[in-house]
Amino acid sequence: xxxxxxxxxxxxxxxxxxxxxxxxxxxxxxxxxxxxxxxxxxxxxxxxxxxxxxxxxxxxxxxxxxxxxxxxxxxxxxxxxxxxxxxxxxxxxxxxxxxxxxxxxxxxxxxxxxxxxxxxxxxxxxxxxxxxxxxxxxxxxxxxxxxxxxxxxxxxxxxxxxxxxxxxxxxxxxxxxxxxxxxxxxxxxxxxxxxxxxxxxxxxxxxxxxxxxxxxxxxxxxxxxxxxxxxxxxxxxxxxxxxxxxxxxxxxxxxxxxxxxxxxxxxxxxxxxxxxxxxxxxxxxxxxxxxxxxxxxxxxxxxxxxxxxxxxxxxxxxxxxxxxxxxxxxxxxxxxxxxxxxxxxxxxxxxxxxxxxxxxxxxxxxxxxxxxxxxxxxxxxxxxxxxxxxxxxxxxxxxxxxxxxxxxxxxxxxxxxxxxxxxxxxxxxxxxxxxxxxxxxxxxxxxxxxxxxxxxxxxxxxxxxxxxxxxxxxxxxxxxxxxxxxxxxxxxxxxxxxxxxxxxxxxxxxxxxxxxxxxxxxxxxxxxxxxxxxxxxxxxxxxxxxxxxxxxxxxxxxxxxxxxxxxxxxxxxxxxxxxxxxxxxxxxxxxxxxxxxxxxxxxxxxxxxxxxxxxxxxxxxxxxxxxxxxxxxxxxxxxxxxxxxxxxxxxxxxxxxxxxxxxxxxxxxxxxxxxxxxxxxxxxxxxxxxxxxxxxxxx
Amino acid sequence: xxxxxxxxxxxxxxxxxxxxxxxxxxxxxxxxxxxxxxxxxxxxxxxxxxxxxxxxxxxxxxxxxxxxxxxxxxxxxxxxxxxxxxxxxxxxxxxxxxxxxxxxxxxxxxxxxxxxxx
Numbered sequence: 001x002x003x004x005x006x007x008x009x010x011x012x013x014x015x016x017x018x019x020x021x022x023x024x025x026x027x028x029x030x031x032x033x034x035x036x037x038x039x040x041x042x043x044x045x046x047x048x049x050x051x052x053x054x055x056x057x058x059x060x061x062x063x064x065x066x067x068x069x070x071x072x073x074x075x076x077x078x079x080x081x082x083x084x085x086x087x088x089x090x091x092x093x094x095x096x097x098x099x100x101x102x103x104x105x106x107x108x109x110x111x112x113x114x115x116x117x118x119x120x121x122x123x124x125x126x127x128x129x130x131x132x133x134x135x136x137x138x139x140x141x142x143x144x145x146x147x148x149x150x151x152x153x154x155x156x157x158x159x160x161x162x163x164x165x166x167x168x169x170x171x172x173x174x175x176x177x178x179x180x181x182x183x184x185x186x187x188x189x190x191x192x193x194x195x196x197x198x199x200x201x202x203x204x205x206x207x208x209x210x211x212x213x214x215x216x217x218x219x220x221x222x223x224x225x226x227x228x229x230x231x232x233x234x235x236x237x238x239x240x241x242x243x244x245x246x247x248x249x250x251x252x253x254x255x256x257x258x259x260x261x262x263x264x265x266x267x268x269x270x271x272x273x274x275x276x277x278x279x280x281x282x283x284x285x286x287x288x289x290x291x292x293x294x295x296x297x298x299x300x301x302x303x304x305x306x307x308x309x310x311x312x313x314x315x316x317x318x319x320x321x322x323x324x325x326x327x328x329x330x331x332x333x334x335x336x337x338x339x340x341x342x343x344x345x346x347x348x349x350x351x352x353x354x355x356x357x358x359x360x361x362x363x364x365x366x367x368x369x370x371x372x373x374x375x376x377x378x379x380x381x382x383x384x385x386x387x388x389x390x391x392x393x394x395x396x397x398x399x400x401x402x403x404x405x406x407x408x409x410x411x412x413x414x415x416x417x418x419x420x421x422x423x424x425x426x427x428x429x430x431x432x433x434x435x436x437x438x439x440x441x442x443x444x445x446x447x448x449x450x451x452x453x454x455x456x457x458x459x460x461x462x463x464x465x466x467x468x469x470x471x472x473x474x475x476x477x478x479x480x481x482x483x484x485x486x487x488x489x490x491x492x493x494x495x496x497x498x499x500x501x502x503x504x505x506x507x508x509x510x511x512x513x514x515x516x517x518x519x520x521x522x523x524x525x526x527x528x529x530x531x532x533x534x535x536x537x538x539x540x541x542x543x544x545x546x547x548x549x550x551x552x553x554x555x556x557x558x559x560x561x562x563x564x565x566x567x568x569x570x571x572x573x574x575x576x577x578x579x580x581x582x583x584x585x586x587x588x589x590x591x592x593x594x595x596x597x598x599x600x601x602x603x604x605x606x607x608x609x610x611x612x613x614x615x616x617x618x619x620x621x622x623x624x625x626x627x628x629x630x631x632x633x634x635x636x637x638x639x640x641x642x643x644x645x646x647x648x649x650x651x652x653x654x655x656x657x658x659x660x661x662x663x664x665x666x667x668x669x670x671x672x673x674x675x676x677x678x679x680x681x682x683x684x685x686x687x688x689x690x691x692x693x694x695x696x697x698x699x
Numbered sequence: 700x701x702x703x704x705x706x707x708x709x710x711x712x713x714x715x716x717x718x719x720x721x722x723x724x725x726x727x728x729x730x731x732x733x734x735x736x737x738x739x740x741x742x743x744x745x746x747x748x749x750x751x752x753x754x755x756x757x758x759x760x761x762x763x764x765x766x767x768x769x770x771x772x773x774x775x776x777x778x779x780x781x782x783x784x785x786x787x788x789x790x791x792x793x794x795x796x797x798x799x800x801x802x803x804x805x806x807x808x809x810x811x812x813x814x815x816x817x
Contacts, residue, residue: 013713044755051753052708055780058802059714070782181807182800186784190791190798210788245797245814246807312709 014060015111016312018103021049023377026100029093030383037089038079046096047076053103064120065106068099071127078134085138088130095127097384168200170260171228173241174251177219181246184219185209191224191244198240199230203263227255227263315410318371325360325367326559326654330676332360333651337679364559364652372407372555375453375462378417379404382424382451389428396435397428397447406453408460412553415533416462419526423464423549424449426523431468431547441544443467455555457577459535462551471541473498480507496637499539503527534672536635536689560655562675564648564683565631567612568620571683572644573653573675578688580632580639582647585625600630600641607632608694611643615670620645633686638693642686651677655685700812701727703745705736705762706778707754715749715778718805724812733757737765740773747774747815749808750795752786760790767794774815 028046032038038046050073057066075092079085102123106116175191177184188209195202205225206215230237238252335341336353379401386399408416432438432447439445450465477490480501486493501507505524527537535553554560562573563582583602591599591606598609609630613620622628622645630641653675662668672687702724704712712729720726728743730736734757736750748766752759763775777790777798787798797811 007717010710010714010717013710017708017710048707048753048755051780052710055801056708056710056714058780059711061802182781183779183784183787183798186787186791186798189788193791213784243814245811 011060011110012314014056015107018053018056019107021053022100022103022107023380025049026097026384027380029097029100030380030387033090033093033387043076043080047073047080050076062106062110062116064118065103065116068102068120068124068127071124071131072096072099075127075131075134078131078138082138085134087134087137091130095123095130098123099127168229168231169234170255170257171226171230171234171237172251172253172255172259172263173226173228173237175224175226175241175244176248176250177224178246178248183216184224185213185215187244187246188215188219188224191241192226195228195237195240198232198237199228201229203227203260205263223251225263227260229260318367318410322367322371325364328360329364329559329652329654332356333677334680339679361652368409368555368559371410373410373413374404375406375408375413375460376404378413378420379451379453381417382420385421385424386428386449389425393429395428395432395447396445397432397449399424399449399451401451403453406455406460408553409555412533412535412555415529416551416553419529419551420451420462420464422523422526423551424451427464427466427468427547431466431470433469456552459577460553460555462553463548464551465546465548467546470543470545470547471499471502471539472543476501480504483507496538496540499541502539503537531689559652560685561650562653562683562685563631563650564653564677565612565629565642565644566646566648567616567644568618570616570618571648571677571681572612573651573677573683573685574631574633574642574688575672575685576650578633578635578686580634582629582631584629590625602632606694608640608692609643610640610691613643613645616668622646633688633691635689635693640691640693642691653677653683653685700724700747700816701743701745703728703730703736703739703743703748705730705733705748705754705759706751707731708751711751711778715808718808719812733759733762733765736762737769740766740769744770745773747776747812749776749778749799750790751778752783752790753780760786760793763790763795764793776811776815 025046028042032042050069054066054069054073057063057069072095075087079087102118102120106118109116109118175188177187181187185206186209188204192202192204192209203226206212206218209215209219209224228237234254238250241247241250241252244250332353336357341349382401383399386397389395390397427449428447432449433441433443435445438447448467450463452461452463452465454461454463473495474490477486477493477498480486480498483506485501485504485507490498502523503526505528507522507524523537530537530551530553533553535551538550538552539547540550541547561576563576563579565572565574585600589601590609591601593599598611599606600609601607611623612618613623625643628643628645629647630643631647632639632641655673656675657673658671670686670688670690671684673685675683675685677683700723702719704715704726706712706715706729709731716726716729724747727745728739730739732754736748736759737757740748750759750763754762759777763777766773766775774796775790775794777787777795778801779787779798780801787795790798796815799808799811
């Protein structure tokens, strides 16, 4: 960035706004494509979008981006201004979507501080060809681009001398504009337009500043010449002329009447040469602005872009705010639960700390609410995926979206776009059959994918359901068995266990590799991404009927309700959503299997036991079941019981990820992060999913 | 000098604001379309307005006409892009005091503003 005036906030504003426009534009394309044409509103909107991108990008010196936008703007200008114009709708949509893709890539470069250097030549050519074709097909070849001003040729800005003698004097002036001031002809026009109060008559050269854009070159080379007849004082006129914007130099002085007459002749000659037909009578300048007919009704329907009082905030700042609120919650607990103060039992302190708690939890809710973003943008992107894929694979698939207004934390939303895209690609590529196959199977020719989001407690469920061929249990099992991923026999596994295998790293059906899916990056990446944000993936399928994949995603990552437990001197926190119950067992319910693993029977079901002190090698006095406590935890219908010394209580905790150096040093299983407790001690958050859970419920 | 920035592109509003604030100009309000511009003009009475032309709801030129009816002293600078010659001409006829063509830099904008001081 070689321009000192472009700074970080401007760049940010640019990237933010342009991305938004591109996204809206893309959605608009997909929507329009469904209908099969552009509505008048859409045309207007696209025109404005491209106009904005053109202007902003030019300001940022991203010329390629600006030029491309300008071309598309031109196309929509033609379409907007010429009612009933015929145009090739689908090619235009393709062109614009291609441009959208180009913009996306360039924006990523810009965001990363690189120069947007994508080659637009072929794309610009394509758009240009389209524009030319459009004009040609509709006989608009000669239409001037900005034709809305009904060229007011009869408005020549000069005044004829009145017949009788007057004490007017003659002046000549030559204005040179500064370089790069642009549109010199209009600048000259401005000078003439505003000078009329001051003068009786003014002639100027070049005279065709209004109609002829070539006059710019003339003005640049030779300056803008004026012959003025005026009764005003020389000083006044000079002052006026000196105030001209972007004035490089002004040559001004009194002139002879003869010179003026001469100029007049030249002026008239020139006009004849220029072949501008102006009736002699109308040459008399009368500024008649009232004649201007009122513009068409300006009452336009308010488009989708309703203005709201919304400000955009850097996500980093929100993250920081969230962090600080987290610290505040901890600090609040540290104060209000301070053992020494609590012992004093001061009523006023209790009251004050309750008040503090109320405010801090409200604050916390508010911060969470600020970070919540609707899933609609992410879902809308899927329409594009479906569109592109169905075209490439010539399948007929329709995507229905429900619950896109469901809100999820900003950080989470970023993490689910890719997995979602992958699942949908898989569904179209491998799930949904070709048209004929479908008909043969008695299904409708058009495949269907349903994308749905809904709230479920502190989770959001995203459900992707297709009506394709479904998963073949037997095949999956065989593949997994051959790949050495499982050793049980198929009878020992239930459906969900088998379907879960497709999430296993290294598992691949890899029968056919297409452009879109089946290239190694498989469902395991999806599972990993979802798990990294504390979610889980559930796969269900009916062979021949279709597959349903459910992504279970937490509303937020930052603060969870946790159960604090103690093992020896160590503290652990179990997310309360994972805790089913806790109880103190007698040793009689304990069962040992031949390998010495311990299990417990609860209500006729058998649960494996994990002794935390043993698991983490901690020193504690509580090793038996009589004194300790068992906490039954569950994830995805799989459970186990954890043995701890005692429960410390339930509390909201702020999740902090484990420092990287610890992760690098040693991979500790079963840890999801850490947190600070009210007394300032550190507690490790257990990730229940990583323990050896067993599928008790189905057995 | 009290300024109002009228532009439907938030980027342009940020850009113009950053170019002129810190100088002797104070941006008193911003508007996102012509309709808002008229409303905010009545409320804040700025001395100078930078006015984008292509905007939703009400174009810059229509807003200019209305605002010029409301005040004869307010100075309006049209912010335009290449290819909008005809529109600027129309704006000048309706009383626009000056104009500036995108892309422009700080110095140009300041120069236009300076020229409007009387």
